[in-house]
Amino acid sequence: MRAGSVGRNISQHGKKISGAEIIAVADTDGKRAADAAKENGIHKYFTDYRDLVREGIDVVDICTPNRIHTGAVISALNAGKHVICEKPLSVSTAEVRKMGELADKKKLKLMTAQHMRWMPSTTAIKKWAETGTLGEVYHARVRAFRRAFIPTAPGFIHGKLSGGGPCMDIGVHALDTCLHVMGFPKPVRVTGVAKTIFAKGYTIPGMWGEWDRKLMDVEDFAAGFVHFDNGATMTVETAWLSHQEESEDFSFRVYGTKAGVQWPTAKYSTVVNSVFADGQLFMPKTDVWPHYEEIKAFYDCVTQNRPTPVPWTETIKVIAILEAIYRSSDKEREVNVKF
Ligand SMILES: NC(=O)c1ccc[n+]([C@@H]2O[C@H](COP(=O)([O-])OP(=O)(O)OC[C@H]3O[C@@H](n4cnc5c(N)ncnc54)[C@H](O)[C@@H]3O)[C@@H](O)[C@H]2O)c1
Missing domain, CATH: 3.30.360.10 (Dihydrodipicolinate Reductase; domain 2)
Structure with missing residues (x-):
């Protein structure tokens, strides 16, 4: 979803999952978004995640700074996407509950990226x-x-x-x-x-x-x-x-x-x-790498409709x-x- 250091790392692992494809990337820093798209052979990049979640994609991986997670997760869930989000999912329990209950209501998977x-x-x-x-x-x-x-x-x-x-x-x-x-x-x-x-x-x-x-x-x-x-x-x-x-x-x-x-x-x-x-x-x-295993576990839970390995x-x-x-x-x- 964005192109900072973890986003880039995750893209490298995500590309190796057979059956998965990275469709688009978003980062408020346009140059980072463009560079990440080029590095990963992605054709679409955005500077607003609300544009990205409108794309025909199944999963959104959120790797923004912590305080940006909640807005991005909610936007992706409301667009009907499954979401994996970097740790901490949120820095407040109220926001974790809001995201979790929304995911449950919409029958979408939500997972915190705890690769350890x-x-x-x-x-x-x-x-x-x-x-x-x-x-x-x-x-x-x-x-x-x-x-x-x-x-x-x-x-x-x-x-x-x-x-x-x-x-x-x-x-x-x-x-x-x-x-x-x-x-x-x-x-x-x-x-x-x-x-x-x-x-x-x-x-x-x-x-x-x-x-x-x-x-x-x-x-x-x-x-x-x-x-x-x-x-x-x-x-x-x-x-x-x-x-x-x-x-x-x-x-x-x-x-x-x-x-x-x-x-x-x-x-x-x-x-x-x-x-x-x-x-x-x-x-x-x-x-x-544990990061690969983590994304693969999320891919499997989405494709096989299994419970998320790191539930909210x-x-x-x-x-x-x-x-x-x-x-x-x-x-x-x-x-x-x-x-
Ligand atoms: N699991 C791990 O191993 C691990 C390691 C480090 C960081 N993290 C987590 O990953 C997240 C990001 O850390 P990082 O080190 O990649 O930070 P970073 O500063 O390298 O990257 C953050 C990126 O988010 C972009 N961004 C900021 N606001 C945005 C918005 N509204 N929409 C889209 N993009 C936006 C920035 O432009 C930047 O490119 C944090 O939540 C952090 O806790 C996880």
């Missing part, structure tokens, strides 16, 4: 957890924490376009993947903080270059403590800038009464007959937790999760 669900480690852990090997899951620890990788584009650092900082950019990935493994328990209460610690100043240089410090008005660090209705708890930590050894720590641990498991290493720890045992889940080697009813729980972290931070107290 198709990483070999995720599929191995999910399969293993589903057989009950973890026992009762009572706690999880989720991290999406970077040392010096703050995005520079306004679409990420300006709240009017992004609706949030690392929570909405990278936290959303690790949190969705962990909840997927946990089977999406219902979040009920959250205590959180969201702060801008480094991004307004010059203490930590950004490895992707300079950013507009005046425009930057979202958090660069956030953390939350989540309670679920089944009694389980979770910590969530996310940052674009921090003093830590690793360039990036995208990970989670899920602790159960029978075993614990780590992502993305897929290592597990348990006790067998009083003997401590650590192991490694098998992850088949593959050259296939799951996404709304992810966004509800992130929204509650912001709300709790503003109110400086624990808040109930609403969605």
Whole structure:
């Protein structure tokens, strides 16, 4: 649907799906739209997505900045198109619900593009957890924490376009993947903080270059403590800038009464007959990118009329937790999760 960095990446994968064809592209930046059309051998390009959704197409893939997602999704659904949309589907639960209910009413597929669900480690852990090997899951620890990788584009650092900082950019990935493994328990209460610690100043240089410090008005660090209705708890930590050894720590641990498991290493720890045992889940080697698997899964759900692999009813729980972290931070107290 547009021609920024993710749109281009997705087009490369989408072209490889046998049976699918990219018909048109839209980007408010006409040159980007034209370049993307040329690169992909597409004949039609637009600067307004409302023109694109009028085309004779089955599916629209939305890869605009976060705050543009909702309008574009609704426009595509109203035109009768199935929609896959980049994460976060929206930065508000009210908007996720609006889109989800519209898709349901129109019997159209709507999927959030959470490609990390198709990483070999995720599929191995999910399969293993589903057989009950973890026992009762009572706690999880989720991290999406970077040392010096703050995005520079306004679409990420300006709240009017992004609706949030690392929570909405990278936290959303690790949190969705962990909840997927946990089977999406219902979040009920959250205590959180969201702060801008480094991004307004010059203490930590950004490895992707300079950013507009005046425009930057979202958090660069956030953390939350989540309670679920089944009694389980979770910590969530996310940052674009921090003093830590690793360039990036995208990970989670899920602790159960029978075993614990780590992502993305897929290592597990348990006790067998009083003997401590650590192991490694098998992850088949593959050259296939999770982004390809994600689009293929959506293609299959549309062509075979199967349920969407990332339904809005799951996404709304992810966004509800992130929204509650912001709300709790503003109110400086624990808040109930609403969605
Ligand atoms: N899944 C992933 O791996 C991944 C990685 C990075 C970003 N993302 C998500 O993808 C989205 C885009 O990120 P990006 O890195 O490609 O950003 P980008 O800034 O490279 O591209 C955004 C594009 O959207 C265009 N645009 C802005 N408003 C528009 C409108 N109203 N209609 C049509 N086009 C419009 C811009 O001109 C630009 O070309 C974000 O939601 C982000 O969270 C996903």
